[in-house]
């Protein structure tokens with residue numbers, strides 16, 4: 001359950017906000033001044049703080065700054081008295097997520113909380129991805145093509161250049177995007193992923209750019225999009241070849257002007273996002289067929305990184321098998337299975353149209369079916385069955 005804290009010196013405001021937020025299903029704590037609020041935020045983990053600006057002992061801006069200095073990822077929605085909006089704007093410049101004026105409008109308040117929670121989730125996911133990266137998402141392989149790819153990643157990650165990652169399904173494009181983000185100066189900010197193929201055409205623009213309340217049927221509140229969620233960080237547009245032409249035009253504008261407009265909105269919003277795109281399609285062919293904008297292609301492809309298919313780097317297969325056997329043993333809490341050399345040699349010869357993802361699935365199946373020792377017989381039996 002999402003955990004919120006209300007920091008406000010006015011008891012009646014705290015009570016009113018608590019009632020509303022608890023009714024919405026959030027877990028809510030209260031602090032009666034800035035000092036107490038900061039103490040609670042540092043000791044506990046809150047997703048969102050609703051924080052008054054003018055308070056005794058410590059004002060809201062200081063609570064915001066000190067919580068950040070203490071490494072807290074709590075998202076702040078500042079509450080400011082009407083007529084004191086400059087302070088609230090100043091707070092958003094210093095890292096607050098949003099602000100609402102007193103007395104808060106119910107829809108505006110709940111929209112701000114929902115959006116702040118979305119942002120909090122992205123930040124947490126980034127940390128999770130980061131931890132997983134430290135554990136096991138190194139790009140495994142010693143083949144010349146993979147060594148060259150790793151070298152290229154080290155060179156481009158530290159720059160701000162836009163990158164297009166190409167390669168077949170399951171070859172490791174997403175892994176490459178994560179590595180680039182992790183090694184960039186944006187690593188502590190969110191890495192937000194959008195699978196353009198998985199989102200219906202009519203929803204993609206709202207997903208990317210957000211929408212204002214009432215922008216279309218069902219838009220009951222304001223929602224921020226992936227571009228805004230990724231602000232300061234990286235936006236990974238996976239399967240970009242599947243994006244509609246109308247969304248492409250808007251992405252192009254966002255890249256050209258570093259600004260977006262929410263669906264149904266009229267206000268430009270400045271964004272600072274590094275875009276990494278990936279595709280398994282031949283975008284040049286898509287351009288010829290009228291399915292992809294050439295100008296967008298040139299904007300996205302300052303650097304092109306081609307991820308090789310598994311068939312182009314068969315010598316990496318034993319290394320990958322051992323990595324997956326180790327990872328899976330940890331995942332299942334089981335002893336590490338061993339695969340003999342003849343079994344690995346056999347796997348090296350298969351076609352692997354699903355690339356590294358398919359290899360991982362096969363290794364997982366063999367581990368489940370065969371236990372701690374996997375032989376050539378086992379591999380032939382299960383791969384011949386097409387299992």
Ligand SMILES: Nc1ncnc2c1ncn2[C@@H]1O[C@H](COP(=O)(O)OP(=O)(O)OP(=O)(O)O)[C@@H](O)[C@H]1O
Nearest residue numbers: 138139140168169170171172173174175280356357
């Ligand atoms: N070189 C590698 N070393 C270790 N694991 C890898 C490597 N390449 C891919 N993988 C693993 O293979 C699986 C598929 O990789 P990933 O999702 O990055 O592929 P993709 O090209 O983005 O796939 P899709 O085209 O379907 O989006 C993941 O579990 C990933 O961790």
